Amino acid sequence: MTERSTPYASTPDLSAFWMPFTANRQFKSAPRLLVSAKGMYYTSHDGRQILDGTAGLWCVNAGHCRDEIVAAVQAQAAEMDFAPTFQMGHPKAFEAATKIAKHTPGDLKHIFFVNSGSEAVDTALKIALAYHRSRGEGQRTRFVGRERGYHGVGFGGISVGGIAPNRKTFSGGLLPAVDHLPHTLNIKEAAFSKGQPAWGAHLADELERIVTLHDASTIAAVIVEPVAGSTGVLIPPQGYLQRLREICTKHGILLIFDEVITGWGRLGTPFAAQYFGVTPDLLTMAKGTNNAAAPLGAVAASARIHDSIVDGAPAGIELFHGYTYSGHPIAAAAACATIDLYEREGLFERAARMAPIFEQAIHRLRGERHVIDVRNLGLVGGVELAPRDGAPGARAAEVFLRCYQKGVLTRYTGDILAFSPPLIIEEGQIDEIFRTVAEVLRETE
Numbered sequence: 483m484t485e486r487s488t489p490y491a492s493t494p495d496l497s498a499f500w501m502p503f504t505a506n507r508q509f510k511s512a513p514r515l516l517v518s519a520k521g522m523y524y525t526s527h528d529g530r531q532i533l534d535g536t537a538g539l540w541c542v543n544a545g546h547c548r549d550e551i552v553a554a555v556q557a558q559a560a561e562m563d564f565a566p567t568f569q570m571g572h573p574k575a576f577e578a579a580t581k582i583a584k585h586t587p588g589d590l591k592h593i594f595f596v597n598s599g600s601e602a603v604d605t606a607l608k609i610a611l612a613y614h615r616s617r618g619e620g621q622r623t624r625f626v627g628r629e630r631g632y633h634g635v636g637f638g639g640i641s642v643g644g645i646a647p648n649r650k651t652f653s654g655g656l657l658p659a660v661d662h663l664p665h666t667l668n669i670k671e672a673a674f675s676k677g678q679p680a681w682g683a684h685l686a687d688e689l690e691r692i693v694t695l696h697d698a699s700t701i702a703a704v705i706v707e708p709v710a711g712s713t714g715v716l717i718p719p720q721g722y723l724q725r726l727r728e729i730c731t732k733h734g735i736l737l738i739f740d741e742v743i744t745g746w747g748r749l750g751t752p753f754a755a756q757y758f759g760v761t762p763d764l765l766t767m768a769k770g771t772n773n774a775a776a777p778l779g780a781v782a783a784s785a786r787i788h789d790s791i792v793d794g795a796p797a798g799i800e801l802f803h804g805y806t807y808s809g810h811p812i813a814a815a816a817a818c819a820t821i822d823l824y825e826r827e828g829l830f831e832r833a834a835r836m837a838p839i840f841e842q843a844i845h846r847l848r849g850e851r852h853v854i855d856v857r858n859l860g861l862v863g864g865v866e867l868a869p870r871d872g873a874p875g876a877r878a879a880e881v882f883l884r885c886y887q888k889g890v891l892t893r894y895t896g897d898i899l900a901f902s903p904p905l906i907i908e909e910g911q912i913d914e915i916f917r918t919v920a921e922v923l924r925e926t927e
């Protein structure tokens with residue numbers, strides 16, 4: 483931990499900003515503000531360097547404030563701040579789509595721009611409905627998600643998502659026809675698995691049960707995160723995603739991979755689809771697409787889906803969907819610069835090379851106080867702690883805070899700590915993250 487010579491001058495008034503997914507009262511009584519960032523580090527408002535173990539929020543894959551991305555954003559902001567993409571266009575959006583399509587799997591080469599992961603998910607669900615309708619199968623309206631799935635916060639996303647607190651308050655607005663597959667985490671069978679657990683592929687067969695119950699002709703799509711991130715790093719069992727793909731194909735059901743976290747090198751390949759050798763029909767992305775330099779998300783659609791909707795429609799607008807900021811010039815310019823950087827520096831290959839080092843380091847936490855599971859794949863890892871009696875989540879929250887005080891940024895969900903560093907991380911920084919966590923675990927009741 484290095485001290486910064488000039489701490490941020492003052493703390494702003496905290497009352498007006500109603501913070502998202504935050505315990506507002508707690509936070510505002512002891513705020514943690516980040517004021518600048520470079521490479522692997524944030525600087526906190528009290529002038530400390532904080533090693534970023536989570537790439538911000540799973541999104542700054544190339545590291546912070548990279549010169550090329552900063553320059554691209556600055557140049558675009560000066561040249562043209564905004565131009566519509568409804569019935570008009572601008573070059574940067576087309577250029578960004580072309581660059582993205584170089585990396586998307588299979589024939590998913592049609593890119594629909596949105597501004598976030600949540601919008602990408604809702605857009606993918608809508609494209610699935612539009613596709614079936616374009617083929618005269620408009621009765622396919624049912625979606626299948628998965629328990630412990632996180633697909634953002636739109637009404638579509640919380641409907642297919644499997645997180646109770648995100649759903650219960652809003653239950654009046656959930657989509658009416660959604661089923662959920664069981665999640666794939668089983669600590670009894672597969673604790674401390676390195677990479678993909680051997681146990682659990684059979685859980686994909688639950689999809690056959692849902693198909694039998696409703697009939698395939700009513701089901702539009704299945705949506706899963708290839709690796710579930712937000713609910714605590716759930717690694718798919720060996721063969722599981724392949725099995726889901728087979729069942730979907732057999733029944734004419736679309737498979738949507740939500741790659742908002744797994745996209746852009748997290749597993750050492752452009753997308754998880756390539757890592758697992760499973761090509762979905764629709765793929766959502768956001769976060770790392772432009773290194774989080776400006777809000778941006780996208781849906782990649784297969785040729786079959788795109789052509790059916792676009793070529794099959796009468797003259798005029800083919801898909802009644804879009805956002806004012808779809809393909810925003812600044813976000814698109816950041817995407818172009820980011821993808822160039824990923825390519826030039828070989829950051830996906832680098833992530834693949836660092837993955838075994840990351841695996842070794844995170845699994846050294848096995849045997850540390852409170853640790854009941856460690857799981858990992860690529861540059862993503864989860865460490866599950868035994869909950870405190872009567873206070874679930876409290877232990878991980880305390881570990882998170884203590885790590886922050888010692889200069890390492892982690893994340894926690896319930897009693898699970900999650901790690902997803904920028905792909906530029908060095909071996910010594912990997913060691914520092916997990917050494918700090920081990921130290922903190924020993925100090926924590």
Ligand SMILES: Cc1ncc(COP(=O)(O)O)c(C=O)c1O
Pocket residue numbers: 597598599600601603632633634635707711712740741742743768769
């Ligand atoms: C898999 C997945 N889908 C969707 C989202 C929502 O993205 P956003 O917060 O950009 O709306 C997230 C966010 O973490 C995510 O992890």
